[in-house]
Amino acid sequence: MHSLRSLRRIISIFSHINPTFRTVMTSSNECSAGIIVIGDEILKGQTADTNSHFICKHLFSWGVKVKRISVVGDDLQTIAKEISDFSQKFTHVITTGGIGPTHDDVTFEGVAQAFGDKLSPNPDIVKLCKEYFGAEDMSSPKMKLAMVPSTARLVYGVTKKTGEKNKFPLVVIRNVCVFPGVPSILERSFVTLEDLFKNPAGKCYMEEIYVEKDEVSIAAVLTEFDDKHRREVTLGSYPDFTNSFYKVKLTLESNKADFLSQAKRSLIDKLPEGSVVNFDKDPVANAADRVFSVLQSQTIDKPFRDKLQHSINIIEQSLEKYGLDETCIGFNGGKDCTAILHLFHAVIKRKYPDYADKLKALYIRSKLPFPEVEQFIQVSRDRYNLDMLNFNGRIRDCLGDLRAQQPNIKAVVMGTRNTDPYSSHLEGFSMTDTDWPQFMRVNPMLGWTYSDVWFFLRSLYIPYCSLYDRGYTSLGSMNNTHPNPVLQFIDDRGVVCYKPAYLLQEGCKERDGRNT
Numbered sequence: 001m002h003s004l005r006s007l008r009r010i011i012s013i014f015s016h017i018n019p020t021f022r023t024v025m026t027s028s029n030e031c032s033a034g035i036i037v038i039g040d041e042i043l044k045g046q047t048a049d050t051n052s053h054f055i056c057k058h059l060f061s062w063g064v065k066v067k068r069i070s071v072v073g074d075d076l077q078t079i080a081k082e083i084s085d086f087s088q089k090f091t092h093v094i095t096t097g098g099i100g101p102t103h104d105d106v107t108f109e110g111v112a113q114a115f116g117d118k119l120s121p122n123p124d125i126v127k128l129c130k131e132y133f134g135a136e137d138m139s140s141p142k143m144k145l146a147m148v149p150s151t152a153r154l155v156y157g158v159t160k161k162t163g164e165k166n167k168f169p170l171v172v173i174r175n176v177c178v179f180p181g182v183p184s185i186l187e188r189s190f191v192t193l194e195d196l197f198k199n200p201a202g203k204c205y206m207e208e209i210y211v212e213k214d215e216v217s218i219a220a221v222l223t224e225f226d227d228k229h230r231r232e233v234t235l236g237s238y239p240d241f242t243n244s245f246y247k248v249k250l251t252l253e254s255n256k257a258d259f260l261s262q263a264k265r266s267l268i269d270k271l272p273e274g275s276v277v278n279f280d281k282d283p284v285a286n287a288a289d290r291v292f293s294v295l296q297s298q299t300i301d302k303p304f305r306d307k308l309q310h311s312i313n314i315i316e317q318s319l320e321k322y323g324l325d326e327t328c329i330g331f332n333g334g335k336d337c338t339a340i341l342h343l344f345h346a347v348i349k350r351k352y353p354d355y356a357d358k359l360k361a362l363y364i365r366s367k368l369p370f371p372e373v374e375q376f377i378q379v380s381r382d383r384y385n386l387d388m389l390n391f392n393g394r395i396r397d398c399l400g401d402l403r404a405q406q407p408n409i410k411a412v413v414m415g416t417r418n419t420d421p422y423s424s425h426l427e428g429f430s431m432t433d434t435d436w437p438q439f440m441r442v443n444p445m446l447g448w449t450y451s452d453v454w455f456f457l458r459s460l461y462i463p464y465c466s467l468y469d470r471g472y473t474s475l476g477s478m479n480n481t482h483p484n485p486v487l488q489f490i491d492d493r494g495v496v497c498y499k500p501a502y503l504l505q506e507g508c509k510e511r512d513g514r515n516t
């Protein structure tokens, strides 16, 4: 009943102040919002607006429909006009930015002007500015925060988990909520204000469908579905030109959960056969369960399951022997070590469910690395929570540097396979050659074939470096690696193209795109 209560409250506040004021609502249970992002730096492209994205995500989950986002500069007249306009159109108006202590921040003045109000020191904020920010008197720049429209009320957010009340309040004038622009402060404050915004009647259920065909080829089906179900289901279609596993993400939203699953099934039935992908949005979070369920799956080749089990055994033995302190994973962004990183992560999650430290990963940068590879390594670092040990130069020299800098590391888990050059003699555990710095090379996937690697990556939806989707099948440096000629074809328009790496049938031709 929140929205009704807050509606009455808002109306009573409005009619008290300005009897002609009316909020606009499109339907009885619709709680809308407009966001005004304020700051010259956003319009100049010096700061990317992350606040509106954060706010939209949370409001959506709380049942509030964001109808518009506006970005304006730090200009008093513009801010005042936008606030006046938004406050009449939407249930909630949320502003971010422009409340700092400097001359250029004028958001509170803008709100005051919009409502014919004046700024005055708010006694509660004055007290806070003295206690927490050490403001000594009213002329202190720190005190500017306390100069808010005289009709402002203060809302103290509450941390749901602990029940703790925030020290610093949100300033609300009529239906306008004024937030700072600093993302960390805004985010911390926003999540404590669920009760102010939440609209249970607007709760939306959402389903996603991932499709392997492009939008053009499914547009007719979507139009037909939309014509029929528009009243109950909102259908969205979002192409992704970089994803390795799907081309289009479809979203279905409805406030009726049972209707939604029915609609989803009927849409899947209409889509071209075999085009729907069972995509896993978060394969890393589910890694342990997913990987270990492969071992049990009767639909997967027994020989592959045996290899996977053997790889897991080697990783486990290595962990028994060396523990995580003495182990790092050799990670250069290639497909093999991507598979092994995922497996390593899964085994650790299974063996030490509470482990929260970073896994150490060794990256030795060659002279001319592909930017796509470097970028993939960066993203993987965050995805798998890696502590990157980066070195530049020849592998052997860098292993000497690793020994000097991290003397505790004794073992390196690697994605080497027996078919790699000079690797046919290697075993699960092989010390480096005698003339190399001494490390235990842990090789869990020696027996995997080229297609085993792709089967593993593709069937678990494990993200891999984008170059593999452009015909590269083995990655060295930029000066010695090309797309694999075996995968080349000429498309309808006569353009030379390459099929993705996972379609290479002949594993023995894996290195055909490399000079070395």
Ligand SMILES: Cc1cc2nc3c(=O)[nH]c(=O)nc-3n(C[C@H](O)[C@H](O)[C@H](O)COP(=O)(O)OP(=O)(O)OC[C@H]3O[C@@H](n4cnc5c(N)ncnc54)[C@H](O)[C@@H]3O)c2cc1C
Pocket (backbone or CB within 6 Å): 329, 330, 331, 332, 334, 336, 337, 362, 363, 364, 365, 366, 395, 399, 412, 413, 414, 415, 416, 417, 420, 421, 422, 431, 432, 433, 436, 439, 441, 476
């Ligand atoms: C830790 C380590 C120990 C080595 N010990 C020896 C040795 O004793 N004798 C010898 O002759 N050669 C050794 N090498 C070199 C190795 O045999 C290969 O020459 C080298 O990995 C490049 O082979 P590739 O192009 O097939 O790469 P890949 O197939 O990409 O390499 C196989 C695996 O090695 C690891 N790896 C490779 N390159 C890097 C890198 N730049 N940064 C981090 N990890 C990487 C990854 O886990 C990768 O999956 C070692 C390499 C590493 C990383």
Ligand SMILES: NC(=O)C1=CN([C@@H]2O[C@H](COP(=O)(O)OP(=O)(O)OC[C@H]3O[C@@H](n4cnc5c(N)ncnc54)[C@H](O)[C@@H]3O)[C@@H](O)[C@H]2O)C=CC1
Pocket (backbone or CB within 6 Å): 037, 038, 039, 041, 042, 047, 048, 049, 050, 051, 052, 096, 097, 098, 099, 100, 101, 105, 145, 168, 179, 180, 181, 182, 183, 185
């Ligand atoms: N500690 C607390 O709880 C509170 C502190 N404050 C004070 O408010 C002041 C800051 O006010 P602001 O309005 O934030 O000043 P501001 O408008 O100058 O913005 C500050 C920074 O936030 C970034 N920013 C602004 N809008 C953004 C957006 N949409 N997306 C991403 N980044 C964005 C800007 O780049 C800028 O560097 C500080 O002095 C702070 O101490 C304000 C409220 C609460």
Ligand SMILES: [Co+2]
Pocket (backbone or CB within 6 Å): 002, 003, 006, 031, 091, 196, 197, 198, 199
């Ligand atoms: Co509401």
Ligand SMILES: [K+]
Pocket (backbone or CB within 6 Å): 100, 101, 102, 104, 105
């Ligand atoms: K400022």
Ligand SMILES: [Mg+2]
Pocket (backbone or CB within 6 Å): 038, 039, 040, 074, 097, 098, 099, 100, 104, 105, 181
């Ligand atoms: Mg500003």
